[in-house]
Amino acid sequence: MADETINDNYNTYPWRDGDWTNITQEANKYGFLEDSLLGTGGYRNGWYLVPHKREDKNDLNMRKSKAYYSNQYRPIWSAHHKPIFKNKAIRTISESTPQGFIDLYEVFKDNCDGKGNSLQSFMEQGAGATKNKGAVFLVMNNDTEINATIEDVISSRSGVPYVFEITPEMVHSYKQDSFGNLTELRWWQQKETLTYDQFGNPSNLLLSDSITSTEKIVVGVNDSEWSVYDGNGSTLLQSFPNEIGVIPVVRLVAEPSDEVIPESSLYSVARIQHRIYNLASIITDIADNQAFSILTMPMTANSGVDYGTTKGLGYPSDASRSPEFISPDAQQLKTLIELYHGLINEMYQAGVVSHLQRFQQSAESKEIDRERLNDLLGTFKMQIEQAERQLMFLFGLYVGYDYEYRVTYSDDFGVSTLNEQVDMFIKLMSAGVTTGLASELEKQIAEKALDFDDEEMKAELLERIEIERDIAKNQTAIENQF
16 A cells, blocks of 8 residues: 555554554544454464564564463443344325335335345444444435336336445545534545555445446545545545435434544443453463573583573582572462453443443442443434434435434343342232232343243233233232231
8 A cells, every 4th residue: 555644634544553553543543443343464463563662573573473362351341232122113105105206215124225234233333433433424325217117116226316424534524614513525435346445455345246347436525526536535536416405414422512523432441351361472472481481501601501591590510509480470470360350340330331340239339330331322312313213314305205203212222130139029919019019020031031932922922911910909808908
């Protein structure tokens, strides 16, 4: 890759410092976050190991070969968005919608990106990218006029608007109006197939898996036109009218922010993960050196014994010491292991998910953790609902119909565990509590503990639970009269 600055705010990627990747550099941030989630890149090949100032290249390469990645970041990332999608969202459109537009809506809802992903699945992917990288842009387009029959649309999906994601590292540039609203977005893309990030790396998120061209271009859209620029984004190559008259881009963020691309709320958590990765490598190295101790013994110049810093250490033969094996101080290893576990605890605390760990924690502390996480999930849920409504507004503009779309994701994030709910239910029953609270708790336990073949069977069981609870409540009232 040519040594050039693609964006004024970013350095050429990858930025290396000797034999390691400096994650503090802005140009490496999004790649680092992606690697933290998947365990790829510098975690897989060892480039995220920071060399010690007295460590030579051979020793560093040896540490790289032994390094492993214990991914504590992914479960924290999951806890920050997946509970929102635990239950299927409730989506409604106008009751007076003509059947043809209902059919178009159903096709989009079942396959919103043209690649078979439902709207629910697509929004979950977008939410995951947002939590990891701070923001995601959902771009809608329609490559053909909607002039086919409904049957043709359903069988081929031709003519139905589709949506795709642009993550922050792909963004070339953007414009805002005086109120801070997004008015134009440009991103790197390979002609007809791949999308590039701003560092020149291809990311196949759009239309086809087959590579037909290696020419990199910049694609942009505003309220009046779609534009195609050369690889530097400076020369206009083509433009097409934007027929809906508004910018077809929806920005999804975890919480309201004046910044177009805010900092990822989990970036600090990923930095702790990076520290844990490096500490684990040091612990492994010291443990190996403890297991393979170095022999020290008295030697003469003509002893014929091969020795050196990796095999043995010699000292004058007239020294009053006997031969012995030496190794790093075991207390040093113990201290580092304690620090390692302390960092893991700190990482879960920073991620507001300490209750996910298997260590002693008071019930009060767990409840505080859950409340904090539920607050974050509740805020993010509203952002997701707003983004989906905006998407469906754009869809309506493309097809020429206002669906009066509504969407609601469940407020039940299911943060408490099944065992804890069972314990609570037993305590309520032991205390003779047979109110609606016990009934609701019993139904939640049934939903978590049992696999249902269909929704009808599930509804039947939940109704039976409610009836039995009413019977028990009435029986208790009768017994209390005597």
